Amino acid sequence: MTFTYARAGVGNVGSYQVSGIPYLTGSTILAANFATDDAEMKFEFPQISKAITVINVSGVAIKIHYNTLASTNVSGGHHYVTLSGSNQSITMYHRCKEVFVSLVTSAADASFELVGDLTTINAVEMFELTGSGLTV
Numbered sequence: 001m002t003f004t005y006a007r008a009g010v011g012n013v014g015s016y017q018v019s020g021i022p023y024l025t026g027s028t029i030l031a032a033n034f035a036t037d038d039a040e041m042k043f044e045f046p047q048i049s050k051a052i053t054v055i056n057v058s059g060v061a062i063k064i065h066y067n068t069l070a071s072t073n074v075s076g077g078h079h080y081v082t083l084s085g086s087n088q089s090i091t092m093y094h095r096c097k098e099v100f101v102s103l104v105t106s107a108a109d110a111s112f113e114l115v116g117d118l119t120t121i122n123a124v125e126m127f128e129l130t131g132s133g134l135t136v
Contacts, residue, residue: 008121010095015119016050023049023116027101029062034106040069043114044098048126051093051117054101058111059086061104066094069102072135079134083112097123 008015023045033039054064065080074080081090082104103110 010125015121020050020117023118026113028109028111029103031106031109034103040100040102042100045123047118048095048121049116050119052099053091053115055089055113056083060108060110062110063102065100066129067135097126
Protein backbone atom coordinates (compact mmCIF):
# COMPACT_ATOMS: atom_id res chain seq x y z
CA MET A 1 0.00 0.00 0.00
CA THR A 2 1.34 3.45 -0.95
CA PHE A 3 0.61 6.48 1.16
CA THR A 4 0.64 10.03 -0.16
CA TYR A 5 0.33 13.16 1.90
CA ALA A 6 -2.31 15.73 1.02
CA ARG A 7 -1.03 19.20 0.26
CA ALA A 8 -2.70 22.53 -0.14
CA GLY A 9 -3.76 23.56 -3.63
CA VAL A 10 -5.23 26.60 -5.36
CA GLY A 11 -8.73 25.94 -4.00
CA ASN A 12 -7.66 25.32 -0.39
CA VAL A 13 -9.50 27.95 1.67
CA GLY A 14 -7.29 27.62 4.74
CA SER A 15 -4.23 28.68 2.74
CA TYR A 16 -5.83 32.09 2.19
CA GLN A 17 -7.12 32.52 5.75
CA VAL A 18 -3.83 32.28 7.63
CA SER A 19 -1.26 35.05 7.81
CA GLY A 20 0.72 35.27 4.59
CA ILE A 21 4.42 34.91 3.91
CA PRO A 22 5.90 38.39 3.34
CA TYR A 23 7.37 39.37 -0.03
CA LEU A 24 8.92 42.85 -0.24
CA THR A 25 10.61 44.51 -3.19
CA GLY A 26 10.76 47.76 -5.09
CA SER A 27 12.38 49.22 -8.14
CA THR A 28 12.66 52.09 -10.59
CA ILE A 29 11.52 51.85 -14.19
CA LEU A 30 13.67 54.05 -16.43
CA ALA A 31 11.90 56.40 -18.85
CA ALA A 32 14.76 55.90 -21.33
CA ASN A 33 13.49 52.32 -21.76
CA PHE A 34 9.89 53.32 -22.50
CA ALA A 35 9.92 52.05 -26.09
CA THR A 36 11.42 48.67 -25.08
CA ASP A 37 10.34 45.70 -23.01
CA ASP A 38 12.50 47.11 -20.19
CA ALA A 39 9.77 49.71 -19.44
CA GLU A 40 7.80 46.85 -17.89
CA MET A 41 8.87 44.83 -14.86
CA LYS A 42 7.61 41.34 -14.13
CA PHE A 43 7.54 40.01 -10.59
CA GLU A 44 7.20 36.23 -10.27
CA PHE A 45 6.26 34.98 -6.84
CA PRO A 46 7.60 31.67 -5.47
CA GLN A 47 4.14 30.96 -4.01
CA ILE A 48 0.63 32.04 -5.00
CA SER A 49 -0.39 35.41 -3.60
CA LYS A 50 -3.40 36.18 -1.47
CA ALA A 51 -2.86 39.96 -1.66
CA ILE A 52 -0.51 42.40 -3.40
CA THR A 53 0.05 46.06 -2.52
CA VAL A 54 1.83 48.42 -4.93
CA ILE A 55 2.89 51.88 -3.74
CA ASN A 56 3.91 54.59 -6.19
CA VAL A 57 6.73 56.46 -4.43
CA SER A 58 7.74 58.76 -7.30
CA GLY A 59 4.56 60.52 -8.41
CA VAL A 60 5.17 59.43 -12.03
CA ALA A 61 2.21 57.39 -13.27
CA ILE A 62 2.59 53.60 -13.35
CA LYS A 63 0.32 50.75 -14.45
CA ILE A 64 -0.21 47.48 -12.59
CA HIS A 65 -1.42 44.51 -14.63
CA TYR A 66 -1.47 40.71 -14.67
CA ASN A 67 -0.22 40.11 -18.22
CA THR A 68 2.60 41.56 -20.30
CA LEU A 69 1.87 44.59 -22.48
CA ALA A 70 3.82 43.04 -25.37
CA SER A 71 1.74 39.93 -26.03
CA THR A 72 -1.80 40.73 -24.94
CA ASN A 73 -4.54 43.35 -25.19
CA VAL A 74 -3.72 44.85 -21.79
CA SER A 75 -3.32 48.44 -23.02
CA GLY A 76 -6.04 48.42 -25.66
CA GLY A 77 -8.52 46.74 -23.35
CA HIS A 78 -7.56 48.96 -20.39
CA HIS A 79 -6.81 45.87 -18.30
CA TYR A 80 -4.66 47.66 -15.74
CA VAL A 81 -4.81 49.96 -12.73
CA THR A 82 -3.03 53.33 -12.82
CA LEU A 83 -1.33 54.89 -9.82
CA SER A 84 -0.58 58.49 -10.72
CA GLY A 85 0.22 60.28 -7.46
CA SER A 86 3.10 60.06 -5.05
CA ASN A 87 2.33 57.63 -2.20
CA GLN A 88 -0.81 56.47 -4.01
CA SER A 89 -1.29 52.74 -3.47
CA ILE A 90 -3.58 49.85 -4.21
CA THR A 91 -4.07 46.53 -2.46
CA MET A 92 -5.42 43.77 -4.66
CA TYR A 93 -6.78 40.66 -2.97
CA HIS A 94 -6.15 38.28 -5.84
CA ARG A 95 -4.45 34.94 -6.19
CA CYS A 96 -1.76 35.06 -8.83
CA LYS A 97 1.80 33.93 -9.47
CA GLU A 98 3.05 37.11 -11.16
CA VAL A 99 2.31 40.79 -11.58
CA PHE A 100 3.63 43.45 -13.98
CA VAL A 101 4.40 47.12 -13.35
CA SER A 102 4.99 49.52 -16.26
CA LEU A 103 5.32 53.19 -17.13
CA VAL A 104 2.32 55.12 -18.46
CA THR A 105 4.44 57.63 -20.40
CA SER A 106 8.11 58.29 -21.10
CA ALA A 107 8.07 61.57 -19.14
CA ALA A 108 10.29 60.45 -16.24
CA ASP A 109 11.57 57.50 -14.24
CA ALA A 110 9.06 55.91 -11.87
CA SER A 111 9.80 54.26 -8.52
CA PHE A 112 7.51 51.94 -6.63
CA GLU A 113 7.37 49.44 -3.78
CA LEU A 114 5.62 46.07 -3.93
CA VAL A 115 4.38 44.11 -0.94
CA GLY A 116 3.16 40.58 -1.45
CA ASP A 117 1.16 38.48 0.98
CA LEU A 118 1.87 34.92 -0.16
CA THR A 119 0.29 31.55 0.62
CA THR A 120 2.21 28.30 1.07
CA ILE A 121 0.89 27.05 -2.30
CA ASN A 122 3.67 26.60 -4.88
CA ALA A 123 3.33 28.97 -7.88
CA VAL A 124 3.35 26.05 -10.33
CA GLU A 125 -0.15 25.17 -9.05
CA MET A 126 -1.58 28.45 -10.42
CA PHE A 127 -3.35 28.62 -13.78
CA GLU A 128 -2.68 31.37 -16.36
CA LEU A 129 -4.74 34.54 -15.88
CA THR A 130 -6.33 35.23 -19.26
CA GLY A 131 -9.74 36.06 -20.66
CA SER A 132 -12.29 38.81 -20.16
CA GLY A 133 -10.94 41.71 -18.11
CA LEU A 134 -7.36 40.46 -18.35
CA THR A 135 -6.40 39.93 -21.98
CA VAL A 136 -9.66 40.25 -23.96
